[in-house]
Amino acid sequence: xxxxxxxxxxxxxxxxxxxxxxxxxxxxxxxxxxxxxxxxxxxxxxxxxxxxxxxxxxxxxxxxxxxxxxxxxxxxxxxxxxxxxxxxxxxxxxxxxxxxxxxxxxxxxxxxxxxxxxxxxxxxxxxxxxxxxxxxxxxxxxxxxxxxxxxxxxxxxxxxxxxxxxxxxxxxxxxxxxxxxxxxxxxxxxxxxxxxxxxxxxxxxxxxxxxxxxxxxxxxxxxxxxxxxxxxxxxxxxxxxxxxxxxxxxxxxxxxxxxxxxxxxxxxxxxxxxxxxxxxxxxxxxxxxxxx
Numbered sequence: 001x002x003x004x005x006x007x008x009x010x011x012x013x014x015x016x017x018x019x020x021x022x023x024x025x026x027x028x029x030x031x032x033x034x035x036x037x038x039x040x041x042x043x044x045x046x047x048x049x050x051x052x053x054x055x056x057x058x059x060x061x062x063x064x065x066x067x068x069x070x071x072x073x074x075x076x077x078x079x080x081x082x083x084x085x086x087x088x089x090x091x092x093x094x095x096x097x098x099x100x101x102x103x104x105x106x107x108x109x110x111x112x113x114x115x116x117x118x119x120x121x122x123x124x125x126x127x128x129x130x131x132x133x134x135x136x137x138x139x140x141x142x143x144x145x146x147x148x149x150x151x152x153x154x155x156x157x158x159x160x161x162x163x164x165x166x167x168x169x170x171x172x173x174x175x176x177x178x179x180x181x182x183x184x185x186x187x188x189x190x191x192x193x194x195x196x197x198x199x200x201x202x203x204x205x206x207x208x209x210x211x212x213x214x215x216x217x218x219x220x221x222x223x224x225x226x227x228x229x230x231x232x233x234x235x236x237x238x239x240x241x242x243x244x245x246x247x248x249x250x251x252x253x254x255x256x257x258x259x260x261x262x263x264x265x266x267x268x269x270x271x272x273x274x275x276x277x278x279x280x281x282x283x284x285x286x287x288x289x290x291x292x
Contacts, residue, residue, distance in 0.1 A: 049158050067124075102161075257276050266287070270284040
């Protein structure tokens with residue numbers, strides 16, 4: 001496989017993995033958003049149930065304040081509580097329309113809230129007629145029984161929502177863990193592919209540089225041989241031929257100095273040189289075995 005094909009293969013592999021990461025991230029982000037939305041939905045339902053309980057307590061507090069003092073201003077919290085309780089009931093009914101068990105609890109709450117409200121209205125009317133009859137109405141414990149029923153129903157409804165909340169939080173946490181795990185593995189796979197491609201590229205580049213250097217050396221040798229052959233062609237005296245050779249070699253090799261000796265009668269006689277003249281006659285003749 002050529003270097004270009006190897007690089008292309010690595011690029012395609014990385015691109016495919018990145019596409020996979022993008023698709024997975026998109027799908028998982030949608031799932032995480034949905035899970036978190038359900039968690040928020042459950043918290044909102046719990047809040048609405050809590051507000052219904054608060055409204056029932058406010059209604060009871062306002063009624064008791066009026067019974068004790070006879071001051072009509074204490075009935076303002078009672079009126080506001082009734083209005084808000086109906087609003088919260090309608091809202092929680094809409095939020096839990098896909099849950100039959102909660103719909104039953106809400107129907108029961110509506111009945112209890114109405115009974116509670118009717119009881120307070122009767123008590124208020126009795127107080128307007130006189131304190132003792134209103135006192136007897138409160139002492140009968142009817143209001144407490146209704147309030148206890150409201151609390152019990154709300155606790156049951158909240159219990160269902162708490163169970164759903166725990167389940168949805170667990171699902172959300174599992175989705176987040178799965179996303180992080182798979183995302184990490186995919187990133188690791190991308191890093192591995194990139195490292196492999198990098199190693200392939202660097203290995204091939206080193207091989208190319210080595211081949212290029214070898215080719216350059218061969219070309220250098222061939223060029224030098226060709227130029228030297230051109231210089232020594234033709235009939236020439238030994239001195240002229242040696243001078244052509246040493247001049248070509250020192251120039252081509254970028255040498256600073258050069259000399260050619262001819263072996264004659266057990267000694268070496270200098271026949272040509274390049275930048276070689278130190279003024280000593282002994283350098284023109286070298287005995288065999290003399291010096292290095």
